[in-house]
Amino acid sequence: MSSIPKNKDELLSAITAASSKLLEDYIAIPEDMSRVVGIEGNVKGTEISVCDTAAYLIGWGRLVLKWHSRMSSGQQVDFPETGYKWNQLGPLAQHFQEEYKDWSFISLQKALQQVTQEILALVQSLDNYDLYETLWYENYTLGRMIQFNTSSPMKNVRTKVRRFKKANRIKG
Template sequence: MAVPKNKEELIKAIEDSYAKLKQDLDTIPAELTKMKELEGHAKGTEMSVSDLVAYLIGWAELVLKWHRKKENKEIVDFPETGYKWNQLGKLAQKFYKDYETFAYSELLEKLEKHVNEILEIVKETANKELYEQPWYEKYTKGKMIQFNTSSPYKNARARVRKWKKIKSN
């Protein structure tokens, strides 16, 4: 699917990419989800399927936080307080740690809840606000949401499918 250029395309991109990812995540036995066998988000690291879901949750929570702060006319530390854009590997490690004690089923529930919250925000936001004005530097709100939802969902699905293929051999 092409990069979303409007509200309807963004909704479709999030719904479609999440549905495909969820289908793959739902078929993984819980006992395999803590094994660190996937390439991590920081160079030279490995992560588990649970870590990958924690990563997606972490970014979803940031999108929700950015939205809330912007709505309240508060200053937003992009990407996250204490982290710069060139430290995303460290931020990924933080997300893994934040959710390391959660059961896989809890992670999946939390991710789904956040996906639905983000979809509600998109649905309630005018296309003009999503795609016709800058929201963070030169980026629109729609682009920032897409960067942290549908795009990483596609990436995560590719990682999971590659891992599942290796596990089945």
């Protein structure tokens, strides 16, 4: 399989694989280490915690579901989110981190699993034409927009989380 999914089955597989591998890494991290700052943040020169990485992924996953819901019902969508432009993704990431700052690490993991399941169900409900054979937002298909905001950042976050685990001698 190529690194960029080109059809429904590849997208389902990419999201499933990326999320399950990341979850394995999250499970290995002790709760008392989950709020330790030491992971490169989304804003240049910042560092975040493992919990913040989960908040980031939950935020993007929920945005994908919101986009699809609004577009499907003929409502306007403010991409990427109301109050943010595409060149403000760092502040948007910080917004997600703030939104979930009081959540326990276990609750964040469960929320990430839930939003991932909802995205997988969405992808499952659509056909290849809807996902990859028609433009959905500007020059992008819906499948590509989903991948940009699920499996791709999950892989990126996993690399950072694994670096954090190694630096803190966390096994698993």
